[in-house]
Amino acid sequence: MTSQPAPPSPEQIRRAPKALLHDHLDGGLRPGTLIDLAHETSYDGLPEGDADKLGALIRQAADSGSLERYLKNFAHTCAVMQTRDALVRVAAECAEDLAADGVVYAEVRYAPEQHLERGLTLDEVVEAVNEGFREGERRAKENGHRIRVGALLTAMRHAARALEIAELANRYRDLGVVGFDIAGAEAGFPPTRHLDAFEYLKRENNHFTIHAGEAFGLPSIWQALQWCGADRLGHGVRIIDDIEVAEDGSVRLGRLASYVRDKRVPLELCPSSNLQTGAAASYAEHPIGLLRKLRFRATVNTDNRLMSGTSMSREFEKLVDAFSYTLDDMEWFTVNAMKSAFIPFGERLAMINEVIKPGYAELKSEWLFRQTAAEPVVSSGFIA
Template identity: 85%
Template structure:
């Protein structure tokens, strides 16, 4: 990344990172609840299996339970959050609070994903789940405006890799297209559940000219990425961090890209990287060793994301703070990551361009100008 003495003068402060406009493409609704909301919803719905009922202790439990080095163990923590998200009111509340929290952290555009099929235990239909979340997002945007924050949030409907409802969820995403849903995703444990199990869903979406991303290249390696791109036709890679397995760095610093890595870079395929989450699931050993530094230097279409804010105890600001500490990330780097993400969003081109030119670039220009008057 650029050095700590780049043209902006220095690395950003924590306050500047928080105020900087940010774009988030990979964030799970059921992974971003406030601990107090989990406790309150459990009480309201009679769910009595929480490991802790004190919000502070519960938040710590989620982070420690997720910090296992195993994607499968990481995914187990969602049994508690999903359990309390089975009513319309709960989904509305969680969605509205999600938007409020992102807006307060400086996020100006976000795509938040969730699996409608996981929220049917209370008797809701798939359509009622989608409508409750969409209404919650709109309420969150309204509250954010009242608090002086600008944010737009779109939903990604997720199908679970181990289940058999992907075509149904893809059709649902298509029905609610332009009504708050901007695309489709598949998620869950990669090993044993390749994306090729869901080819009918991806073929349907391609026929409809709709957008989709695929969780690939996180716990599994290059075959997962290859299948997501070449067999399924994904627009983006959810994580994709294991693309580094196709990059060789010699002792003299020379870098050689394999054919898959070259294809991903040449085609400008967006990588939805989630550094804190990757450390928890064992995809990287430390922030300093995370491939995001190398991928940034090689000019891949890299984006920075939170994945699951509750489980990772993170936010977009915290993710960038880690990058500042590990790589000397500057305001210019932050703007580069943010523009990458906005370019890769699943909304129309003119709307992406307007966000870049009217919100993101002016926001960073204002932050950079502060150094001129110090």
């Protein structure tokens, strides 16, 4: 198969099979759904009642550089996600939206402890979200799309329920939950506060990722790996601080960066979100470019689709524009993500060999056919 030497079109990017490891359920609501649920739950805190205008306001707040304004968006979304029906709807629409964007595998995370204000139990929250994901998968199939969604249960760094949430994740293992996560402010709330949860998960041979190296830097990454034993790094973009690039272009990796690359620790990179939080000034300056060249286990993710006004296709479009990535590069990122998923090895392998690789092969064949058809046929020295 001849590789595609030119960047793919937006249509090819959308059709390409994609795998997503880092996406927050409460950061991906449709603006219209947010408005509907606010009416249903009598929540009057939304700044706008028109879906398009509300979406624009939320994105502006996320781009403002104000953490207070950014976090306020989650106060809105969590406020309306307090009933079983709301959770089912949001989860179903999440699966539908991802599938329509060409995502074939997704791990979507949420914090059950943030959805208890109207009397739901932790178990009821998990069961509602799982029901929604299965419904969304069913609807996607009816529309000709294929997707599998697994849930990651998140504990909040500033709270004291990590072990309880870890036990919850283990209880619903193989029932739709594929792993565990911690999230929240890194500074002042190190992952080592929750060592009991991580030790429990390791004893149970369960999977977990840790938000680390997004805002706080290398110490957060080191703690997540060496103290807690994380399987993946949520973001991990600040590993770039342990990489030196000399004026002559030579690269030197520090010991932590070398460890991360040597151990093939997956990095759940979220380019648009990273720009909003100041990890890079532009897509062209995002560390993913260097990390790709150095062959770290880099993956591309959305983080919060509503807040960033993004999708997996948009993330890849930005990277294609910035780095002239081809379908080969997209396939590399996608296979990286699928290799790093928290489902069994055989299921990961089947997704790679039966869905992802054939999907990219088809797109490359189409491109080659179009190029060949567009070339003039030369016969006897004359162009026919």
